Amino acid sequence: MAQAIPFRQASPLKASCHQCSLSNLCLPLAIEENDLDRLEDIIQQGRIFNRGEHIFDQSTPFRSCFAVKSGSIKTSIITEGGEEQVTGFFMPGELVGLDSMSSENYACTARALERTSVCEFPVDKLEELTGKLPDLQHHMYHLMSQEIQNSHQLAMLLSKNTAEERIAALLLSLSSRFQRRRMSPTNFSLPMARNDIANFLGLAVETVSRVFTRFQNQGIIKARGREVELLDVEALQLVTREFSRQSHP
Amino acid sequence: MAQAIPFRQASPLKASCHQCSLSNLCLPLAIEENDLDRLEDIIQQGRIFNRGEHIFDQSTPFRSCFAVKSGSIKTSIITEGGEEQVTGFFMPGELVGLDSMSSENYACTARALERTSVCEFPVDKLEELTGKLPDLQHHMYHLMSQEIQNSHQLAMLLSKNTAEERIAALLLSLSSRFQRRRMSPTNFSLPMARNDIANFLGLAVETVSRVFTRFQNQGIIKARGREVELLDVEALQLVTREFSRQSHP
DNA sequence: CATCCAATTTGATCCATATCAACAATGTAC
């Protein structure tokens, strides 16, 4: 299975975006070849996290954003009462921590859903660099704005769509993100548990489970545990649009 | 009633952040006195919009962000099916359009909820300026990250909280935003219709109406139309926390 | 391999809120 682990350089501490297979998805995509060194200079090679380990914790001092190199990460907010709300899933090439850039402390907790490696971008250095590289600054605005849009999209899903529509939307989102990485868009394994899906989509675990089996019975997907095969992508897309079409015939 | 209309300058087209009563809330707050001119230079004095008029439209070319000077704005996404999802309300001193910075076109539609005046910041010039003023760049990151957090907060409200909790949270949010502007935090008039509140919070209008009257019967608020008085702020805060406390005794 | 604990699935019941249906109030145009 395609993993995004870059070749080792002579210097073990310096990242090598040049060789990283994700350079066309990650921050480097915004940067000209000859400026890439300046980005590499500020990257701290992050360590490897095992499943369940925290990359960072809510309410601890915010220092860095992290790019996922391999594996996957879930972010969540813990309320005063101890309730967890999953706010996002992050896959290789995606940047985690942008929601914390307004605060002294991390606004959420990030933990590895599986064995996961990351690149660390200390914010002070990152901000300094984006001040010098307009393209990189532009890309940061782009990413953050994208994250706002994603979150609005989620809010919309939560407030207006049925359980089936929410789950179809999630499956399609994962699908396209696997595709971006040149992996199969129809045959993948979910990095997260049903529980996380439920929490993220504002549903009960039982409901998620039921919808999965319903989709399976309809021949739209095949699911055994976390292994998923999308048998009928068009049907899934139809499900996500069902709602809006019905209410405006 | 305190309005944020700045004094007119000799040059009618140049904004005068120096005299604007919102300069401690708006972009200028991040800028040193002597750099303020550079910000003023890129601002286009926006025109006045009447209630219902569009400041910008989803899917038209994205050119500018807008700061609310007086009045208020609601942003919403229209789905393919024509469904509207209200994504936010913006009051004086707040910046509208950050969610569009990743796209060629505006990601949402912004319309005036009442007679509203704005300052316009063309993005190309704004990006150029933030590249030169690190503090301003930092502030932009701050604002965008804040918007991500707000949206996560909304998603959380939508997925985990009851109708009463959602409405209490909205009232408190408005309250603190009025307070920031040195207006009464307990006595204000809602800029938006019940319908918009319902849409924003993922509820039916009828439910919003019922909760308002329930709060009123409990003596927590007094509401006549859009005029609202918060009689018992602590009770409201208690409502928003009710949920998390109950589930973790 | 046996044991244990966590994750998933399935079934039965209940409830918060949507929906449907009037009606009242408020605002707006003539």
Place this chain on the structure above:
DNA sequence: GTACATTGTTGATATGGATCAAATTGGATG
């Protein structure tokens, strides 16, 4: 001021998904 449209309120009923309960599967550990 009257008429019409929009917005808000209140009541009755229906329902999607939560919750409670229990069985099943799967993965980890010794």
